[in-house]
Amino acid sequence: MMKFIDLDNRWEQLVLALVVLVFAFIVSLIIKFSINRFVRIASSKLRVDPTKYKFLKNAVDFLVYLIATIIIFKSIPELDAFGNGLLASAGIIAAIVGFASQSAFSNIVSGIFLVIFRPFSVGDRIKVGQLYTGDVEDITLRHTVIRDFENKRIIFPNTVISSEVIINSTTSDEKVCMFVEVGISYSSPIDKAMEIMRSEGENHPYFIDNRSEDDIxxxxxxxxxxxxxxxxxxxxxxxxxxxxxxxxxxxxxCDLLKSIKERFESEGIEIPFPHRVVIMKNQE
Incomplete structure (x- = not known):
């Protein structure tokens, strides 16, 4: 008879754990839905930065499931005793967990600093260091996701991206000045080549006139x-x-490099390439 009672208790505990997890999942969905709804409504009236809200949704998930785990441990005697045993040996566990989670905790702190000081936001186009360029897609508790021009996702731990030099192309003004560099031979007319490059640049459909009134x-x-x-x-x-x-x-x-080369060829302006003179000594 005692075995049946224990079996019933175990089933009740399992059902309780499942109910708590399902409830936590539903609460998490409701909170995230509310945050998304608020952002959609606010963005139609104000210029809302979505970075803080994406980070908040990730933090909410973590907190909801953490609370659910604590409730499950406290509701089941065996797990509660196990938890108390863990707390009794908290000194050793704290040292082990602290050593193991040092990197994770650093990433969380770095993620919080990224949201507070906002060197970039979700949707910005940034360059990280000298190698990676793309659009910021998400900022989580642990990492930042960047989508590059090949539609690949580059995942940076928050501590790494916080220590890198970041070039943000969309912080306040998205206009960009492109340098189009071409070499001509010393025998080619410089003024004519410069006029061709100026004409091709002004006639390109993507060109914008960024001169001030004083410049004009x-x-x-x-x-x-x-x-x-x-x-x-x-x-x-x-x-x-x-x-x-x-x-x-x-x-x-890219278009200008092509069109300038074609104009140079039609106008007789030479684009040189390096020449090398090789001297062969006579061998006996």
């Missing part, structure tokens, strides 16, 4: 072309062309 009054060209270097085998020219954002700027630069 002073007749400053909308596309500036300058000689930036007298290299070993070429004269380096640079055209500064403005676009509305980094994506269109990159496409514009």
């Amino acid at each position: 009054a002073a007749n400053v060209p909308s596309v500036t072309v300058r000689v930036i270097q007298l290299a070993d085998s070429s004269v380096q020219l640079r055209a500064s062309v403005w676009a509305k954002d980094p994506s269109t700027g990159f496409a514009m630069k």
Whole structure:
């Protein structure tokens, strides 16, 4: 008879644990739904930064399931005794957990600092270090997700991205100045080559005129072309062309490199390539 009572108790405890987990799942869904609804309503009236809300949803999940776990431990005597035993040996466990979770805790703290100081937000286009460029897709308790131009997800631990140099292209002004550099031979006419580069830049559909009223009054060209270097085998020219954002700027630069080369070929302007002179000594 005692065995049946124990079996019934175990089933009750299992059902209780399942009910608590299901309830936690439903509460988490309701809270996340409420946050999403608030963001949608507010974004139609205000310029709402979604970064803090995505981070808040991840934090809510963690807290809800943590509370559910504590309730389950306290409701089941065996688990409660096990938990008390763990607390009794808290010194050793704290040392082990502290050592094991040092990196995770650092990532959480770094994630909180990212949300508070906001060097970037969800949706911004950033460059991390010298290698990775993409759009910020999510900021979680542990890591930041960036979607690059190949639609791949690059996942950075928050401690790593906090210590890197970050170039944010969309913090306040998305306009970007693209440098289009081409080398011409020393025998080619510089003024003609500069005029071709200026004309191609101004005629591109993605080009925008970023001059101020004073620049326009002073007749400053909308596309500036300058000689930036007298290299070993070429004269380096640079055209500064403005676009509305980094994506269109990159496409514009690729188009201009092609169209400028074609115009140079039709106008007889040479784009040189390095030459080497090899001297062979006579061998007996």
